[in-house]
Amino acid sequence: MSKNREIWVVAEQRQGELKRITLELLGRALSLAEEKGSQVGVLLMGKSNDNLCRELAQKGADRIYSIEGDVLELYNPELYSRVVAGLAKEFEPGAILLGATVQGSAVSSSVAATLRTGLTAHCCDLSFSEEGRLRQVVPSLEGYYVFVSHSYPEMASVSPGVFPLLPLEEAGKGEVVNRELSSIEGCLEIKTSVLSFEKSVKDAVSLEDAEIIVAGGAGVGSAGWSMVEDLAEALGGVVGATRPAVDEGWIGHERLIGQSGKNVSPKLFVAVGVSGDPLHLSGVREPELFFAINKNEKAAIFQFADYGVVGDYRKVLPLLIEAAVNSR
Amino acid sequence: MEIVVCIKQVPDPGHIQLDPKTGTIIRGGVPAIINTVDKNALEAALQLRKINGGRVTVVSMGPPSTVEALQEALALGADRAALASDRAFAGADTLATSVTLAALINKTGPFDLVLCGYSSLDGGTAQVGPQTAAILEVPFFTAVQKMEKSAAGIQVEMETEEGVVAAESSLPALATITKGMNRPRGIRLSEAKKAKNKELFTYDLQGLGLSDDQVGEKGSGVCMVEVLPLPAGRDAEIISGEPEEIAGKIQGEIMKLGLQSRGGNK
Numbered sequence: 237m238s239k240n241r242e243i244w245v246v247a248e249q250r251q252g253e254l255k256r257i258t259l260e261l262l263g264r265a266l267s268l269a270e271e272k273g274s275q276v277g278v279l280l281m282g283k284s285n286d287n288l289c290r291e292l293a294q295k296g297a298d299r300i301y302s303i304e305g306d307v308l309e310l311y312n313p314e315l316y317s318r319v320v321a322g323l324a325k326e327f328e329p330g331a332i333l334l335g336a337t338v339q340g341s342a343v344s345s346s347v348a349a350t351l352r353t354g355l356t357a358h359c360c361d362l363s364f365s366e367e368g369r370l371r372q373v374v375p376s377l378e379g380y381y382v383f384v385s386h387s388y389p390e391m392a393s394v395s396p397g398v399f400p401l402l403p404l405e406e407a408g409k410g411e412v413v414n415r416e417l418s419s420i421e422g423c424l425e426i427k428t429s430v431l432s433f434e435k436s437v438k439d440a441v442s443l444e445d446a447e448i449i450v451a452g453g454a455g456v457g458s459a460g461w462s463m464v465e466d467l468a469e470a471l472g473g474v475v476g477a478t479r480p481a482v483d484e485g486w487i488g489h490e491r492l493i494g495q496s497g498k499n500v501s502p503k504l505f506v507a508v509g510v511s512g513d514p515l516h517l518s519g520v521r522e523p524e525l526f527f528a529i530n531k532n533e534k535a536a537i538f539q540f541a542d543y544g545v546v547g548d549y550r551k552v553l554p555l556l557i558e559a560a561v562n563s564r
Numbered sequence: 565m566e567i568v569v570c571i572k573q574v575p576d577p578g579h580i581q582l583d584p585k586t587g588t589i590i591r592g593g594v595p596a597i598i599n600t601v602d603k604n605a606l607e608a609a610l611q612l613r614k615i616n617g618g619r620v621t622v623v624s625m626g627p628p629s630t631v632e633a634l635q636e637a638l639a640l641g642a643d644r645a646a647l648a649s650d651r652a653f654a655g656a657d658t659l660a661t662s663v664t665l666a667a668l669i670n671k672t673g674p675f676d677l678v679l680c681g682y683s684s685l686d687g688g689t690a691q692v693g694p695q696t697a698a699i700l701e702v703p704f705f706t707a708v709q710k711m712e713k714s715a716a717g718i719q720v721e722m723e724t725e726e727g728v729v730a731a732e733s734s735l736p737a738l739a740t741i742t743k744g745m746n747r748p749r750g751i752r753l754s755e756a757k758k759a760k761n762k763e764l765f766t767y768d769l770q771g772l773g774l775s776d777d778q779v780g781e782k783g784s785g786v787c788m789v790e791v792l793p794l795p796a797g798r799d800a801e802i803i804s805g806e807p808e809e810i811a812g813k814i815q816g817e818i819m820k821l822g823l824q825s826r827g828g829n830k
C-alpha cells in the first residue's frame with residue numbers, strides 16, 4: 237500500500253550548516269528506500285536554503301522540500317512542527333525520520349500526535365520486516381525492544397551517532413520542491429516567537445567523532461570529576477558521561493552516552509565509576525580497546541570491557557594521567 | 565494563573581532488578597516515586613503561583629495506587645489533583661497516554677499553562693509533553709530551564725545541544741521542564757496538614773468521555789513486537805597489582821593501539 241511512498245528525513249540546520257545527524261539519517265534513509273524501491277525526501281526549513289539544497293542533492297536526496305523564511309532561521313517548536321505536519325498531510329510520506337535531539341524529539345512528537353500516528357524514540361536501528369513494516373529498535377534494560385507502527389507515516393527519532401556518515405556522492409540530481417510558508421496549513425496562526433539564540437561554546441572534537449573517550453559515571457562524584465577530564469586531556473581524547481553524571485550537572489547534557497544520549501564509536505573507551513547499565517552501553521559501539529575502572533568487582537561493566545581494574549579510581553587515575561602525559 | 569502539572573509515578577530506578585534467569589525486569593515489589601523532574605515542574609508551578617496568584621492542579625494517568633503520588637504533590641503545595649485511572653488505559657504508548665492526559669486536563673477546566681517533566685525515568689521518550697500540547701492544540705516549549713510570565717503570555721529559555729533558545733508565546737501553552745530550572749522543595753508539615761482537605765478527583769474512561777479505541781493498547785500508535793537479546797560482553801581480564809603497575813599495563817595496551825592523539829580538549 238505505501239510501498240512507493242517516500243521516506244522523509246527532517247533536516248536540522250544551525251546557522252546555515254546541516255547537523256551531522258541529518259546526514260546520518262539521510263544515509264540510512266537512502267539504503268532503506270533502495271530496499272523498498274521508494275525515494276528519499278528531505279524536509280529543510282531555514283532562512284535561505286540554496287546551499288544546503290545543493291549539498292543534500294549531492295548527497296543523494298531524491299527530493300528536497302525547501303521552506304524558506306526569516307522566521308525559520310531559528311528553531312521554533314510550534315512553527316517547525318506545523319510545517320512538518322502540514323507537508324506530511326499534503327505529500328503523505330510512508331515514513332518520517334528525525335534525530336533524537338531536543339529539537340527532533342519535540343518536532344517528531346508534535347507531528348505524530350497531530351497526525352495521530354505512532355512514534356518511536358531513541359532508535360538504534362531501523363530496518364524493514366518481511367511485510368515491509370519499519371522495525372524500530374530501541375535499547376532497554378532487558379534487551380532491544382522492536383516497535384512497529386500501526387499506521388502511516390511510520391515515525392522514528394534516531395539517536396545521534398548510530399548510522400555512519402556517507403561519503404559525498406557527486407552525481408546527485410535531487411529535485412527541489414519549494415513551498416511558501418503561507419501555503420502550509422496552520423503556519424499563519426503561530427503563537428510562538430523566538431527571541432534569541434545564544435550559542436554555547438563548542439568543543440573541538442565532538443563525541444561522535446572522537447577516537448578516544450573517557451566516560452565518567454556516578455561513581456566519580458563531583459569532587460573527583462576533574463580527574464576524568466584530566467585523563468581525557470592527557471590521552472588526547474574527550475569526556476563522555478552517564479546519565480547520573482549529567483543529571484548531577486558535573487558535565488553538560490551533550491556529553492551523555494547511551495539510549496537517550498549519543499552513540500559513540502571510539503577506538504579507545506575508558507569507563508570510570510560506571511556500572512555498565514545496558515542503557516549506557518548501548519551507546520558504546522564496538523571500541524577496539526575498552527577499559528573499566530570500578531570499585532565493585534561484580535559490576536556489570538567488567539563483562540563488557542577488555543580489561544578491568546577493581547578499585548577506587550582515585551588511586552589509579554592520577555598514575556594513569558601521569559603515564560599518559562609521559563608517553564606523549 | 566491556572567496551572568496544570570502532569571506527574572508520572574515511576575518505579576524507583578534504584579530498586580529495579582533483573583531476573584537473573586530470564587533477564588527481564590522484575591515488576592513486582594519495586595517502590596514507586598514521583599518522576600524526579602516532575603517535582604521540578606511542580607516547583608516551577610508553585611513559584612509562578614506565588615508571583616502571579618492562581619491555582620495549581622496536578623494530574624496523572626496510572627493505576628489506582630497513583631493517588632499516592634498525587635497526595636504527595638498536594639502535600640508539597642498543589643491545590644487540587646485529578647487522576648485518570650481505568651483498566652482500558654493499560655499498555656498505552658505515548659500517543660494514547662497524551663490523548664488521555666489531554667482529556668483529563670480539559671476535564672479540570674480552562675487552563676493557562678501545562679507543565680510536564682522533560683522525560684520520565686522509565687519510558688524516557690520525552691514525547692508526552694509535546695504530544696499532549698498537540699492534542700490540546702496549544703503552543704509548546706521543551707527542555708525549559710528558565711520561565712517567567714510576560715506581557716504576551718510566557719517567556720522561556722529552552723536548552724538545545726547547540727545553545728539556549730529564548731522564546732515567547734501567548735497563553736494557554738505547555739512547557740516541559742528540566743532539572744536545571746530550580747531545586748524542588750521538600751514537604752513542609754504545615755502544607756502536608758492541609759493536603760487532606762484538598763480535592764482529588766478520579767475519572768475513568770467514560771468519565772473522560774473517551775472511547776476504548778483511543779486509549780491504552782488499543783489506542784496506541786506503536787506496539788512492541790519483539791525483544792532482542794543484548795549483545796554478549798567481552799569478559800574483562802582483571803588487571804591487578806600496585807597502582808603503578810596497573811597504570812603502566814594500561815598505558816602499554818593503549819600504546820599498542822597506535823592512536824594519534826587529536827589534540828586534547830576537555
Ligand SMILES: Cc1cc2nc3c(=O)[nH]c(=O)nc-3n(C[C@H](O)[C@H](O)[C@H](O)COP(=O)(O)OP(=O)(O)OC[C@H]3O[C@@H](n4cnc5c(N)ncnc54)[C@H](O)[C@@H]3O)c2cc1C
Pocket residue numbers: 355356357358374375376377381383570571572573599601602623624625626656657658659661665679680681682683684685686687688689690691692693786
Ligand atoms: C524503554 C521503553 C521505551 C519506550 N519507547 C516508546 C516509544 O518509543 N514510543 C512510544 O509511544 N512509547 C514508548 N514507550 C511507552 C511509554 O513509556 C509509555 O507510553 C508511557 O506511558 C509514557 O511515556 P514516557 O514514560 O516515555 O513519558 P515521557 O514523555 O518521557 O514523560 C515526560 C513527562 O510527561 C508527563 N507524563 C508522562 N506520562 C504521564 C502519566 N502517565 N501521567 C502524568 N504525566 C505523565 C510527565 O510530566 C513526564 O515527566 C516505551 C516504554 C519503555 C519502558
Ligand SMILES: Cc1cc2nc3c(=O)[nH]c(=O)nc-3n(C[C@H](O)[C@H](O)[C@H](O)COP(=O)(O)OP(=O)(O)OC[C@H]3O[C@@H](n4cnc5c(N)ncnc54)[C@H](O)[C@@H]3O)c2cc1C
Pocket residue numbers: 452453454455456477478479480481492493494495496497498508509510511512513515516519529530531532535547548549550577685686687688689
Ligand atoms: C529509558 C532510559 C534511558 C536511559 N538512557 C541513558 C543514557 O542514555 N545514558 C546513560 O548513561 N544512562 C541512561 N539511563 C540510565 C541507566 O539505566 C543507568 O541508570 C545509568 O547508566 C547508570 O549510570 P552510572 O553507571 O554512572 O551509575 P551507577 O549505576 O550508580 O554506577 C556507579 C558505579 O560506580 C562505582 N563506583 C562508586 N565509587 C567508585 C570509586 N570511588 N571508584 C570506582 N568506582 C566507583 C560503583 O561500584 C558503581 O558500579 C537510562 C535509563 C532509562 C530508564
